[in-house]
Structures are given as structure tokens and as C-alpha cells.
Amino acid sequence: MTIAVSPNIAVDPNPRDTERWPAGAPGPARAAEPAHVIRDAAEALRVAHALADTFRAGASERDRSGRRPLAELDAFSQSGLWSINVPRAHGGPGLSYRTLAQVIAIVSAADPSIGQIAQNHLGIVASIDTVSDEAQKALLFGLVLAGTRFGNAFSEIGTPRAADFRTHFVEDGDHVVVQGTKFYATGALLAHLVPIVALDGEGRAWYAIAERNAPGLTVIDDWSSFGQRTTASGTVQIDGVRVPKSHLVPAWKGYARPSADGAIFQIIQAAVDAGIARAALAETIDFVRTRSRPWIDSGLERASDDPHTIRIVGDLTIRLHAAEALLDRAGLALDAAVADPDADTVAAAQLAVAEAKVLTTEVALSTTNTLFELAGTRATLAEHNLDRHWRNARTHTLHDPVRWKYAIIGNHALNGVNPPFHAWS
Known part of the structure; x- marks a missing residue:
């Protein structure tokens, strides 16, 4: 039995890949049918919400068991959302990075691991558009449109810096x-x-x-x-x-002249964190409404009427909305830089994405932590597995340390210095 998301897109709710894969195990087969091609931004958001509804149902179980989301990724890539930044000139939707960030945030609110897995694929698609010749674009974009998924083998451990490679x-x-x-x-x-x-x-x-x-x-x-x-x-x-x-x-050509390649990778990171914050805030509100008890000194019947809880939820809501607004603004800046890349437009995109990264990081961490303060001791029980939100936020926000985002934003504001230009900025 499968759960239909839209025509030719389905998720198997009882997949067989329940164990960790042994070393040397073969990769997944390519889909028998070409992937769907998204028509416009409205369709992309509708499909993202439909997929998120199916991914959310099994997210806690996958976190507990470590089951790899092969069935979910098959549905995700076949949905057309993995080709949304393939240019129209090569048969793709050519959608905006504003829309792409919204899609990743929607999916990540359901399961941020699945949202993160898509990041490097979408970043590679952007890089191909920047640096490849027309023949290579036609070849590789054709594979993407058919439903081929790119993974990544980028980073190394044991080198002095992240940008140092021995491979x-x-x-x-x-x-x-x-x-x-x-x-x-x-x-x-x-x-x-x-x-x-x-x-x-x-x-x-x-x-x-x-x-x-x-x-x-x-x-x-x-x-x-x-x-x-x-x-x-x-x-x-x-x-x-x-x-x-x-x-x-x-x-290397993507960093030989101004391009938005690094900022594209970064905005997807920020969108994942925004999704984690959304999920944690929703869990907080639901738990306080349905399970939490009011504090004994409040004289209240419901925890959701506690004025201190109300204030904190209001504060988190405002901070999440501010982070989402900066993410949206960053998407617009990225779209401008992709359309007309030069030193100024690229720097503006880098700075806008850095600002979004700061706020999405902070709200992901604060919301996932405050969940337990407001929901109470019962929220820590293993049966709820709510700690997965904090664990996901704490792990994912370690990408590209946010303390350095403050530095580049401040240095530009004070001294007019553009951000460093590399794959992490």
C-alpha cells in the first residue's frame, strides 16, 4: 500500500529499509518513470505541503529507529521539487530561490533530515548553472529532470580547515x-x-x-x-x-568571479533551521493546550491561560516570523544576484542570507529549548520524543558558525567590507 501525494508521487508507509545499510551496499535504483516537472511557485508550495503531511507522520519513528528515508526521498525527488531551480532554458521550472527556501522550510518542519538531504543536490544544480558549458548543462539537467538525485562527498575530517582538501x-x-x-x-x-x-x-x-x-x-x-x-x-x-x-x-569557476553559489547553499541551511523552529513552536502550543497543567500558584484551570506562558509564546512567534521575513528577504536578494551577478549584488545576497542565518539559528535553538520549559516535565517522556527537535536544531545549526555571520554583517555596516567570498558565505 502507498500513500498518494499527487499523480505518480507516493510514499510507502511500511518501507523495508529498516536497518542501517551495510558498508558497500548498493545505492537505490533510479525511478522507472521520469519525475514530475513543477509548473509554478504555487504548485511547488502545494506539493511541498502535501509531502510534508506524509513525512511528518513517520518523522519521530525514523528518528528513533534510524531508518533511512528512501521511500520518502523517492517521493520527494519524483514530485519535481528536486528540479525547481533547473533553468527554463533547459526544461526546468526555473523557480525563484525565494520559493526554493519556502519549500525547504515547509519540508523541514515535517522532517529536517529530509530537508537537509535535498540541500546539496539543489546547490549542485545551482553550481552547474553557474559554471558548466551548455553541453554539460543539457546532460546533467536532463538527468535531474528525469529524477536523478545528487548526494555529496564534499567535506573531509582531519584537515586544518574546512576548505582544505586532500581528495x-x-x-x-x-x-x-x-x-x-x-x-x-x-x-x-x-x-x-x-x-x-x-x-x-x-x-x-x-x-x-x-x-x-x-x-x-x-x-x-x-x-x-x-x-x-x-x-x-x-x-x-x-x-x-x-x-x-x-x-x-x-x-572553482563559481568563485573565480562574483556568483551567488555559496549564498545558495547557505539559504537552504537557514530554511532547514526555520522549519525546525516552526515544528517546535507547533509542538509547544499543542502540548500546552492539551497536556500541560497550570502552575499551582496561578489559580488557573488551563496551562494555556498562564500569562507568563502566553507572553513567551508570543515572543517566540514574533521571533519566528522575523526570521521567516529575513529568509524571504534573503531569497529576493539571491534572485537579484542570480539574475545579475556582480560584486555588489552578490555581496548584498551574502549579507541578507547571513542575517537570515543568524535569526533562524537563534529561533531554532530558543524554541526547541523553551518547548520543555513551557510544556513541563511530561514533555520529556520518551514516548513523545520531543527532544528530537532540540537535537536536530543543535546539530544542524553547527553548520557555518553563526558567530562569524555577526562579524561579517558588522564589518560591512561599520567599515564597508564585503563578506568573504567562498563556498561557506
């Missing part, structure tokens, strides 16, 4: 051969193609987009974080993996 490739005829090890590889386990950040002989970074089941590419399901548990953000071992040059994307 490299050498040329071999019409292929390159890639060698290295990656971690934090969100989505790679359940992807069809795995973009690997690898350096050429000149130290330039490329995306070598390998088949998930390519000989020498091993995805290890060893992600053990207390939050974002089902992103499967573990290890990828790359041992002599051959990648055709048609799938070698010059990522």
Missing part, C-alpha cells in the same frame, strides 16, 4: 580517476550520483560526479550524531573511482 584526481583519457575519503556526506547513501569535491594538479576544486555504485566508491553508514539522525551523513571512501569528463564540473 584529488588525475586524468586518464576521457575519464578522471579520483582518490580520497570524505565525511559529512549528507545524502550520498541514498543518491544516484555522488558529486565529489576533488582537486586537480593546480589545486583547483571540481565536482567529479560519480555513479553511486561506481567501482571503488564505498558509502559507509556510520553517521552517529545525536541529531539529524537520518541524513546518513557518514563516510565515503573513494579508491580509484573513474568519472567521465562529461561529469567533471569546474566548481
Whole structure:
């Protein structure tokens, strides 16, 4: 039995992939039918809400069991939401980044692990649009429109800085051969193609987009974080993996001149955090209304009538709405930078996204923590699993430390210094 979301899009409520995947297990099969293509922003939001309704139902169980959301990702990518930033010139919807951020926030309010898994795919699509030639765009966008999912093998552990990579490739005829090890590889386990950040002989970074089941590419399901548990953000071992040059994307070109590529990755991070905050606030309100008891000194019959609780919920609501407004503003700034990239428009987008990142981080952490203060001791019982919201917020907001966002915003306001230009800004 499946749960229909819209024509040709369904979620199996009883999927079989209930265990962690053993090292070397093959990746998922590609869909038998092409993915849907979204028509406009209104449809994208409708589909996002429909999917979120199905994802929400199993989110707590997946968090408890560690079950990987393969069925959910199949529905998500087949829905057309994984191609919404494919340009119209290549058959895609070409929707705005304002809409894309709204979609990710909606999905993440239901299950932020699923929202995060989509991030690198959508960021890669944006990068291809920035740096690839027309032939490569036609090839790779065609795969995306057919329902192919990109994972990621970007980050490494054990290097001095996040921007330092040891993974490299050498040329071999019409292929390159890639060698290295990656971690934090969100989505790679359940992807069809795995973009690997690898350096050429000149130290330039490329995306070598390998088949998930390519000989020498091993995805290890060893992600053990207390939050974002089902992103499967573990290890990828790359041992002599051959990648055709048609799938070698010059990522370095996106940072050789002004582009919004880094800010696009960042706004999706902020949207995930906004979704976590929405879910936590909704859980708080529901629990206080239906389960919490008023404090003995209040003289009240209902916890929801407590004036102190009312004030705090009001404060959290305002802060969430402020964060969402900044996220929306950042999407508009990004759309302007994508349409006309130069030093000024890109810096404006970076700053707007940084401001959104600050507020979405803060409201995600404060809302997920305050949930327990207002809902009371009963809210900590394992049967409710409400701590998953705080665990998800605390884990996900560690991406790209927000303390540095304050610094770049303040330095621009005081001294007119534009943000640093790299993949994390």
C-alpha cells in the first residue's frame, strides 16, 4: 500500500529499509518513470505541503529507529521539487530561490533530515548553472529532470580547515580517476550520483560526479550524531573511482568571479533551521493546550491561560516570523544576484542570507529549548520524543558558525567590507 501525494508521487508507509545499510551496499535504483516537472511557485508550495503531511507522520519513528528515508526521498525527488531551480532554458521550472527556501522550510518542519538531504543536490544544480558549458548543462539537467538525485562527498575530517582538501584526481583519457575519503556526506547513501569535491594538479576544486555504485566508491553508514539522525551523513571512501569528463564540473569557476553559489547553499541551511523552529513552536502550543497543567500558584484551570506562558509564546512567534521575513528577504536578494551577478549584488545576497542565518539559528535553538520549559516535565517522556527537535536544531545549526555571520554583517555596516567570498558565505 502507498500513500498518494499527487499523480505518480507516493510514499510507502511500511518501507523495508529498516536497518542501517551495510558498508558497500548498493545505492537505490533510479525511478522507472521520469519525475514530475513543477509548473509554478504555487504548485511547488502545494506539493511541498502535501509531502510534508506524509513525512511528518513517520518523522519521530525514523528518528528513533534510524531508518533511512528512501521511500520518502523517492517521493520527494519524483514530485519535481528536486528540479525547481533547473533553468527554463533547459526544461526546468526555473523557480525563484525565494520559493526554493519556502519549500525547504515547509519540508523541514515535517522532517529536517529530509530537508537537509535535498540541500546539496539543489546547490549542485545551482553550481552547474553557474559554471558548466551548455553541453554539460543539457546532460546533467536532463538527468535531474528525469529524477536523478545528487548526494555529496564534499567535506573531509582531519584537515586544518574546512576548505582544505586532500581528495584529488588525475586524468586518464576521457575519464578522471579520483582518490580520497570524505565525511559529512549528507545524502550520498541514498543518491544516484555522488558529486565529489576533488582537486586537480593546480589545486583547483571540481565536482567529479560519480555513479553511486561506481567501482571503488564505498558509502559507509556510520553517521552517529545525536541529531539529524537520518541524513546518513557518514563516510565515503573513494579508491580509484573513474568519472567521465562529461561529469567533471569546474566548481572553482563559481568563485573565480562574483556568483551567488555559496549564498545558495547557505539559504537552504537557514530554511532547514526555520522549519525546525516552526515544528517546535507547533509542538509547544499543542502540548500546552492539551497536556500541560497550570502552575499551582496561578489559580488557573488551563496551562494555556498562564500569562507568563502566553507572553513567551508570543515572543517566540514574533521571533519566528522575523526570521521567516529575513529568509524571504534573503531569497529576493539571491534572485537579484542570480539574475545579475556582480560584486555588489552578490555581496548584498551574502549579507541578507547571513542575517537570515543568524535569526533562524537563534529561533531554532530558543524554541526547541523553551518547548520543555513551557510544556513541563511530561514533555520529556520518551514516548513523545520531543527532544528530537532540540537535537536536530543543535546539530544542524553547527553548520557555518553563526558567530562569524555577526562579524561579517558588522564589518560591512561599520567599515564597508564585503563578506568573504567562498563556498561557506
